[in-house]
Amino acid sequence: MGLKNAVSVLLFLLCGIQGKGQMDTATIRSYRDQIMVRINLDTNIESFIVSEGDHKNADKTILSINNKTKTSLSVDYRIISATLSFSPRFIAGNNDNELKGNSSYTDLSLRFFPKRFIQTLYYKNVKGFYVENTKDFLPGWQEGKDPYIRFPDLRVQRFGGATSFVLNRGFSAKSLYTQGEWQKNSSGSWVPFVDYDLTIFSNTIDGEKSKETQYNIGANMGYFYNWVIGKKVNIAPYLALGLGGKFSSYHDILGDGSKENEQYLTLRMEGGLHVGYNTDRFLFGGRINFNTYTYQKNNQAVENNNLYGLLYIGYRFAPPKAVKKNYDKIQKTLPLL
Template identity: 65%
Template sequence: MNFFKAGLSILFSLFVLQVKAQSDTLNIKSYAEQVMIRLNLDTNLEKYILSQGKNDKIELSINNKTRTSVSVDYRVISATISFSPQFIPGNNEDDLKGKSSYTDLSFRFFPKRFIQNIYYKKVKGFYVENMKDFIPDWKETDAYLQFPDLKVLSFGGTTSYVLNKNFSAKSIYTHSEWQKKSSGSWIPYLDYDVSFFTNTINEVKNKEVQYKIGGNMGYFYNCIIKDKVNIAPYLSVGLGGQFSSSTEENKKKENEQFVTLRMEGGLHVGYNSEHLLFGARMSFKTYTYQKNQEAVENNNLYGLIYLGYRFAPPRVVKNTYDKVQKKIPVL
């Protein structure tokens, strides 16, 4: 079946950690006791840019797929089924750009005013996007130069603290709350990860391990329009360090240290009612550092369109969850 060829992933993508369900406050309404079903359409653009001056650069991108997913949320549990339909434009260009795979798994916790995010990401299969810079008469119907064995495996996280107690991060990230009044907050956070880059060219294996850590400061604002519409932009900048070691055919090659610059931002626009919700989100992440005379930049662009519906949980679901919660209090 095409459904399975496109990829079927059943995963637990988001956990909201809280000792007990939050109740409504003066500024925030909670939907923790309702079931939410959401249809999502999302896309990830991952790119690495290596440049020496303005006219000497290579752009490595993945053959991106637009994914469709259905998620079901109840209290702290979220389950998602996703796949990449071939009929969507851009999802059937493997002959020109090669095959790419993109897998990500994230867990987000909200202990009081902290936000703890932990993630895993695996990207494999890149192609050279700026072919015209190397072959002037190259056409878009020609095949791209491909690196099918280039793989990036990352484990990391962020630890954030919301300075304004009247700002609801859940109303943007998980839709399990709704912020009643417009409010913003400065949010300082620490980011950290380890990434493994592997590639094989002419049967020669190369590997690089990167450790990154950085401090960031961001400002998030949630503007509420006529009680049911919100516009939430954010922007953050950060400074950090990167430590890397690379090997070729299991022989130690070199160890290096770099200063990294990071910027992240985005915009969320949504509609929310007691039962119906829908909206769109766009975000970008970029970090860069200087390696010898070369600038290295990693960019990620994420887009999401969603449509959701909330309803009271069936009695059998609520009773089953309550029984499990007695044995596993963290739920």
């Protein structure tokens, strides 16, 4: 197996911009001028559930990706974060391609923090799904021995973003998103946000290509709470509910060439829990987030679920003089930095 298949390199920016940078306050400690090196262990589970019929007797098809557990090393300084990520084969679940097929997963994101706003932009590309409940369709199928029903060419591309506003001035969103700050006292905040995305589904079955384009927009209200225990530990849950619209355009490319346009009402819920330990030098913790939305399509209920887990351990230190000096020179030319 070549290096290309063994190591996946993901380089992205996670930006936290607040004018010239957040300084320490009575309630928030900023680590903007520190370099942070962090080791992460993360997993991302993506699935689509299609239910036909009434609720009690619905026939379900569960499409999932052959998830990989990834290990990554990240280096952060001011607004820049670079991450090198790979999937070790010795971890259970990273070597079952013969049964579930191969899935590729790419997730790139940009996040800005202008004052109390949070602006997120992202791109997600997922390809290669298998039917998780294959035993419901193939009598005599044996788990662990027989291959699952697979859709290797099913691809989901999503270009999206979210614009949020933190209502409580004393609440640090960066302490939860990037660990670039530490909130000294327990505090919570309501966070209204608008989410939007363009999603493209494409597939090829027996030489026939199909494509569906979806436009989504939703209004949401969430509540975040950062419970600080002592001076070094925090527990931060959040939950958000939303209502939105989905506008879909389906195109049978190689069939009869027909096109269908539909509109749907969507319901969304997301939430998570972050637990962390922090000092000015060492930090470690973990988080788990879930995101689900559902809508009715004719006599079908379609549900998209995403579950994300992360464990991390990190170390902060003052930047070498050469790094700080060169960054300051670049910042004079590019004030955005």
